[in-house]
Amino acid sequence: MTAPAMKQANSAAKTKQRVSNEQRRQVLDLRRRHSLREVAEITALPLGTVKTLVSRSGAFRDNEQHHALFTLPPISASTETLPSVPELPPQEVVTGDKEVDAVLWLRSIISTGQVALIERAMEGTKKIRTPLDVLEKRYRDYLVATNPGHPFAAMSSFGFADLDALATRAIERHRLRLEGDARFGDALLADTEAESFCIAALRGLEPTGHLGDFDKGQVAARFNAQPELLPHTLTDCLYELGYWDQLYRLRHAVDRDARGDSAGLVRVRPAGADPAPRQGRGAGGVPLPGRQPARRHGRVRGNSLQPDRVISPINYPRATAHNQRQRRQRYT
Template sequence: MKQGVSEDQRARILDLRRRHSFLEVSQITGIPLGTVKTIVSRSGAFRDNEAHRALFCLPPMQVSSGTSPAVQELPPQQGVTGDRDVDALLWLREVIGTGHPGHIEAAMEAAKRIKTPFKQIEERYRQWLQAKHPNNMFAALSSFDLGNLESLAKSSVEKLAKQTEARSRFGDRIFSLTDAEVFCETALDGLEPVGDWDLDKAEVAGRFKARPDLMPNTLSDCIHELEYWGALYWLREACERHCGDPIREASARDWFVFDLLAQIRPRHKDEAKAVIRYMARSGRADHRKDCDRIIDNLIG
């Protein structure tokens, strides 16, 4: 190479490249543009990190008779409220809640034979709840959308599919710590929470950056990991409703990687589009301040 570049300069070039264009890095450092491009290319730091992706990855699906969903027996009919129509609708919702297509189809057909409008049934159930729980202002909310069986059927099928996937990937160890979670615990060992829960963001970033072998190199790496955390949470949630938040260290890692979406420059237009699609489907676009920083980074 025509111009000698020290290791400190190389490190600075790579750090700057995460937030600036090649030309900007050249102008900031005073190092020729061609040299900057060569250093970045040879470093491999801006190619997808395969070691990172291997760690933040769900176990492969294992198809066996033990992972296939067993057809559940129909839940017993019960006289919950004493109102025939209300109890019938409550039972049909239990049947649909099994998630099994045959049960759902039969329940939807049975629902057509209920002559009372579902809105009237919902109101009668609300009145029963209010009478039974007079001091609980939230009890009546249990009657909301009682007759929307189509929505319940869709969510029940999706839940059963996730339960099946969880069994296929994890067996009976869905709530055991994954290798990724163990890595996060180890990396952040000894950090004290700020307040009741959160860990100091600067300290978290320092700990994770000290493990460059498992850092996301690209925005694609970031999305890969963020989707891993999301999938892990929803598989667990399907198996046990309200399973709780992820462990503190995993949550800190998730937000650390999310913040990288506003720091790592997109390699091309398709990668920028992938970030925007992730923001839309994940619901994290609601974080306005973070969203603005990410957009500035993508179009910067």
């Protein structure tokens, strides 16, 4: 063996000998907040040694078990036979103003999300001679006059004339509804495997915050007890956030479809005309503007890459998943 080769072997052996278990833990802990070069400088270890320790630990590779848990079911072909010609919603006399009622009917057609019906509705708007923004004002005046003092009466007419935006939302909601059915069938609102995991992990915790939040330390401790399902990388964190976001979107599309469109079509009944709707909802149980369920997900922050802790991007959706069942019951 040549002198340079012997010197290199001896150096490697010495480096290997002076890396204790405590140093290994320190390297992995520092790596969660610092770059490889910074870790090497802090620990006074060679950069190559730091890279080797981090790579062999496996703590900074994507967690496939975590990905499997937070993956939506695959899309399957639907066996449901849809009607070849969608049925038109019935025409109703709402305000007594024929043109305003005509627009309300066209909006109900557009809200179905059926492209064929939407095209017919958009053609029908061309037959209305009065500008839509003028009809929106007439509709707003009707709501205010028939619901004196109601704080949301005028708000429910906002966007009344913007049929293009309504069509865009309706088509997307219809697409999400079909996707939800293709992925979950009749089990879309049932607890998923990920939600069951979160419910089990947080069972017994009591809210401590002013907004009914859980103590972050207690939440982290519960999830840390199952390290095999924790995110290892920023990619894992983003993947799980995407899961919660898409699950919400699929469920909310079905929920809004079941309750009707709340963007500009809320019809507030005059006092005494019908039994009072539930608090925060318009006629027929349709939520009034500003009372839509909040999206339950966190934000990726600068210190989010900490595989040994359940922190910012994961805490909030996981900590709220345990009461999904109660929340869905309130909104259905």
